[in-house]
Amino acid sequence: MFAHNIATNVDFTLVVCDQFIEMKFADKNIAQNLIFQAVNLRNKWKKLLDLRLQASKPTIEDKDGLISDANRLEKDLSWLLVEFFKSETLYSIRRLLAADVKLLYAGPGRDTDCVLDLNPFSNNKEPCKPNHDKGGVDLTDFLTYNCLLDLETMATTFNTHDGICPYCDTEHHLTSLGHLAHMAICVQNGETTNRHEIEDDTPHDPNGKKYYCEVCDKTYRLSLRDLLKHKSTHLNG
Numbered sequence: 001m002f003a004h005n006i007a008t009n010v011d012f013t014l015v016v017c018d019q020f021i022e023m024k025f026a027d028k029n030i031a032q033n034l035i036f037q038a039v040n041l042r043n044k045w046k047k048l049l050d051l052r053l054q055a056s057k058p059t060i061e062d063k064d065g066l067i068s069d070a071n072r073l074e075k076d077l078s079w080l081l082v083e084f085f086k087s088e089t090l091y092s093i094r095r096l097l098a099a100d101v102k103l104l105y106a107g108p109g110r111d112t113d114c115v116l117d118l119n120p121f122s123n124n125k126e127p128c129k130p131n132h133d134k135g136g137v138d139l140t141d142f143l144t145y146n147c148l149l150d151l152e153t154m155a156t157t158f159n160t161h162d163g164i165c166p167y168c169d170t171e172h173h174l175t176s177l178g179h180l181a182h183m184a185i186c187v188q189n190g191e192t193t194n195r196h197e198i199e200d201d202t203p204h205d206p207n208g209k210k211y212y213c214e215v216c217d218k219t220y221r222l223s224l225r226d227l228l229k230h231k232s233t234h235l236n237g
């Protein structure tokens with residue numbers, strides 16, 4: 001998880017850390033959730049180090065605020081770490097040999113067809129940047145997506161599959177990058193609206209699924225029928 005560089009195939013089932021350790025995941029949804037959490041964890045950890053650094057400077061005014069921010073992040077971090085290691089993942093893990101490393105990357109100019117997609121780790125604001133060395137695209141300074149040469153899969157970045165978002169419990173049919181993008185939205189939404197997440201101007205079913213509507217920017221708990229009804233109100237609008 002704290003590798004200097006992480007490279008993945010098209011659906012995140014094949015992951016190579018530091019050109020040295022190869023991990024294979026049996027389930028692409030679990031693999032995508034893990035990668036997403038790992039990146040979030042890394043970003044939070046980096047933020048924590050920055051906060052610590054700032055708090056140690058004598059010129060900073062709001063020291064107490066910084067320290068409580070750091071404490072909160074540290075709690076989030078330890079919670080995420082536990083989540084990360086307790087998740088049941090079926091994967092094989094092996095050490096790569098020098099001969100494997102030569103054939104590791106697909107190289108540039110091949111499967112860069114998701115370049116036009118927005119990068120989930122830029123708050124879905126910036127397009128993915130192609131990696132001209134390994135192929136694929138850089139999602140963070142340590143994570144390169146879709147650069148591994150994976151002869152076992154016929155999947156492309158356009159292929160969609162079903163997956164349940166661990167944050168909102170909703171089932172989606174999206175591309176691999178699309179699932180990550182959705183999770184990024186869900187996490188961001190959860191962090192800003194955690195306390196008042198359910199608002200009451202629509203039918204409310206306590207046994208229903210939690211559903212986040214991007215159009216209203218609200219989270220509802222709806223039965224399937226009410227969910228479809230709610231979605232159709234936006235179509236007519």
Ligand SMILES: [Zn+2]
Nearest residue numbers: 165167168186
């Ligand atoms: Zn979600």
Ligand SMILES: [Zn+2]
Nearest residue numbers: 213215216230
């Ligand atoms: Zn809505």
